[in-house]
Amino acid sequence: MATNITWHDGLTRRERNEARGQKGYTIWFTGLSASGKSTVATALEQHLLHLGVAAYRLDGDNVRFGLNKDLGFSEKDRNENIRRIAEVAKLFADSSTVALTSFISPYRADRELARELHAKSGQNGDDALEFIEVYVDIPIEVAEQRDPKGLYKKARAGEIKEFTGISAPYEAPEKPEITIKTHESSVEECVAQIVTYLQGKGLLAASK
Amino acid sequence: MATNITWHDGLTRRERNEARGQKGYTIWFTGLSASGKSTVATALEQHLLHLGVAAYRLDGDNVRFGLNKDLGFSEKDRNENIRRIAEVAKLFADSSTVALTSFISPYRADRELARELHAKSGQNGDDALEFIEVYVDIPIEVAEQRDPKGLYKKARAGEIKEFTGISAPYEAPEKPEITIKTHESSVEECVAQIVTYLQGKGLLAASK
Numbered sequence: 001m002a003t004n005i006t007w008h009d010g011l012t013r014r015e016r017n018e019a020r021g022q023k024g025y026t027i028w029f030t031g032l033s034a035s036g037k038s039t040v041a042t043a044l045e046q047h048l049l050h051l052g053v054a055a056y057r058l059d060g061d062n063v064r065f066g067l068n069k070d071l072g073f074s075e076k077d078r079n080e081n082i083r084r085i086a087e088v089a090k091l092f093a094d095s096s097t098v099a100l101t102s103f104i105s106p107y108r109a110d111r112e113l114a115r116e117l118h119a120k121s122g123q124n125g126d127d128a129l130e131f132i133e134v135y136v137d138i139p140i141e142v143a144e145q146r147d148p149k150g151l152y153k154k155a156r157a158g159e160i161k162e163f164t165g166i167s168a169p170y171e172a173p174e175k176p177e178i179t180i181k182t183h184e185s186s187v188e189e190c191v192a193q194i195v196t197y198l199q200g201k202g203l204l205a206a207s208k
Numbered sequence: 209m210a211t212n213i214t215w216h217d218g219l220t221r222r223e224r225n226e227a228r229g230q231k232g233y234t235i236w237f238t239g240l241s242a243s244g245k246s247t248v249a250t251a252l253e254q255h256l257l258h259l260g261v262a263a264y265r266l267d268g269d270n271v272r273f274g275l276n277k278d279l280g281f282s283e284k285d286r287n288e289n290i291r292r293i294a295e296v297a298k299l300f301a302d303s304s305t306v307a308l309t310s311f312i313s314p315y316r317a318d319r320e321l322a323r324e325l326h327a328k329s330g331q332n333g334d335d336a337l338e339f340i341e342v343y344v345d346i347p348i349e350v351a352e353q354r355d356p357k358g359l360y361k362k363a364r365a366g367e368i369k370e371f372t373g374i375s376a377p378y379e380a381p382e383k384p385e386i387t388i389k390t391h392e393s394s395v396e397e398c399v400a401q402i403v404t405y406l407q408g409k410g411l412l413a414a415s416k
Contacts, residue, residue, distance in 0.1 A: 010250045010265060011257070019257035042218045049219070049227035054262060056303035057218060066325075067295040070288075080278075087275040088296055095264035097303065117274075 013126040017096050022053060024093035025129055025203060026118060027194070029102045030111060030173060031136030032165050033151055034143040036182030040136065040190045041102040047191050048098055053204065055098040058085055063103075073162065079110055086114030090121060093129040106164045108171040130203065134194065135176035140165045142183045221334040225304050230261060232301035233337055233411060234326060235402070237310045238319060238381060239344030240373045241359055242351040244390030248344065248398045249310040255399050256306055261412065263306040266293055271311075281370065287318055294322030298329060301337040314372045316379040338411065342402065343384035348373045350391045 017023050027044070029037040041057050048055035064071075068084055071077040082105050092099035105111050115131045122128035143165065144152040155163030162168040178197050180190040198204040225231050235252070237245040249265050256263035272279075276292055279285040290313050300307035313319050323339045330336035351373065352360040363371030370376040386405050388398040406412040 010246075010267075010269075011254060016257065020262060038218075046219060049224065054228060054304075056299075058299070059218075062299060062302065066298065067292060084275060084292075088299065090274065091264075091266070091270060091296065092300075092303070094270065095300070095305065096262070097305065 012124050013094055013096075016094075020054070020096035022096055022098075023130075023203065024096045024098060025132065026089040026093045026099045026101065026114075027132045027134060028089070028105070028111065028114060029100065029134045029136055030105045030176075032138065032140060032143045032170055033104060033163075034146040034148060035136040035138045036180075036187070036190075037102040037104075037136045039187055040134075040180060040182065040194075041100045043187050043191050044194055045100055047195065048204075051204070053098060054096065055100060056092055057100040057102065058089060058092075059102045063088075079107070082107075082110040083113060086110075086117050089114070090117050090129060093118070094121070104164050104170070106168065106170045108173070111173065130201070132178065132197070133173055133176040134178045134180060135173045137172070137179050137181055138183045220332045221302055221304075224302075228262070228304035230304055230306075231338075231411065232304045232306060233340065234297040234301045234307045234309065234322075235340045235342060236297070236313070236319065236322060237308065237342045237344055238313045238384075240346065240348060240351045240378055241312060241371075242354045242356060243344040243346045244388075244395070244398075245310040245312075245344045247395055248342075248388060248390065248402075249308045251395050251399050252402055253308055255403065256412075259412070261306060262304065263308060264300055265308040265310065266297060266300075267310045271296075287315075290315075290318040291321060294318075294325050297322070298325050298337060301326070302329065312372050312378070314376065314378045316381070319381065338409070340386065340405070341381055341384040343381045343387045345380070345387050345389055346391045 029041050031037050038059055045055045045057045063085060067088065068081050071081050082103065085101055085103060089099040089101050111133065118129045118131035120128065147153060151160060151163065152166065154160045155166040164170045178194055180193055182190060195204060237249050239245050246267055253263045253265045271293060275296065276289050279289050293309055293311060297307040297309050319341065326337045326339035328336065355361060359368060359371065360374065362368045363374040372378050386402055388401055390398060403412060
């Protein structure tokens with residue numbers, strides 16, 4: 001009979017990482033609509049899973065229609081959208097999973113907040129969670145030419161208000177960990193560039 | 209030169225489960241403050257991790273001070289608190305991780321919403337995600353006697369308003385998948401009871 005319950009604090013992140021055999025961190029993609037964020041993030045997710053690394057991608061499909069379905073597109077709601085995504089990415093990273101986020105995330109301040117949340121996550125002797133910003137850098141002309149969803153066309157026609165790059169700003173990262181150019185490199189080359197970075201940082205076993 | 213990007217839909221849940229070698233689902237603990245939810249959930253999390261099963265626990269510590277730090281304790285905010293937790297648990301389950309949630313979650317309607325979100329998660333030929341409600345059922349007298357954080361005492365003194373079981377209702381589950389009684393069974397016995405249930409449902413390899 002256990003009338004006296006011991007109140008556990010739970011596992012430390014270090015203990016969880018050891019049990020899971022891997023470390024979690026966040027790879028944050030940012031770039032214009034149609035820059036190739038989701039394509040590269042999806043390919044990277046698949047690559048990591050094939051290596052036996054637990055990874056999960058947060059994107060518009062699984063976040064905007066679920067957790068953030070109460071949010072619109074006002075500036076306040078956009079900030080809150082990115083804040084929640086950053087918090088959820090941090091939870092995934094804390095759970096020893098590689099979190100990949102692919103959202104335009106046009107504002108520097110929002111991305112800095114996401115970075116700060118991770119930087120402040122060290123506790124109980126655990127290191128802070130790594131935050132890797134990947135800038136998907138393409139000229140807007142290329143993005144507009146691709147326009148797979150016809151969004152640029154609608155933005156030009158005034159049917160979509162405050163469209164990033166057309167009628168709303170995109171604030172390019174000043175010091176992203178990685179810059180990829182999907183108009184100059186293939187998806188596979190972009191993935192390889194990120195994988196090389198992760199290996200160099202000891203975030204991915206090079207032997208796998 | 210890849211000017212034509214292929215637009216991936218990403219992995220299906222089934223493909224991710226195969227790559228990860230496990231299925232995700234949600235184990236939702238509900239019960240009074242001091243009922244033993246977090247203690248059992250933490251012990252279960254550790255047990256699963258030791259079996260090699262990816263698991264992660266969402267609780268007040270990692271949610272209330274992060275994702276849901278903008279929420280107070282009004283009825284609307286309490287609903288929104290549980291809604292977001294349910295959405296995040298669903299994301300973890302979708303990522304092939306066993307999500308454990310330990311929140312009082314006193315309202316039946318909120319828990320039903322969490323269950324519904326999972327029930328409606330089947331798509332692209334993927335099965336819906338399992339939702340397992342664990343009712344941590346103890347008499348309020350026992351919870352009040354334990355009172356490890358002195359919360360019942362404060363609630364009785366009127367220092368905490370709308371405290372579940374004292375000045376706010378706790379709506380017990382009508383058909384929980386599992387009922388555990390931490391005043392009659394040890395933590396280990398409670399964990400074993402849940403593990404037996406999971407094995408019976410094919411959610412945990414019995415051989416491990």
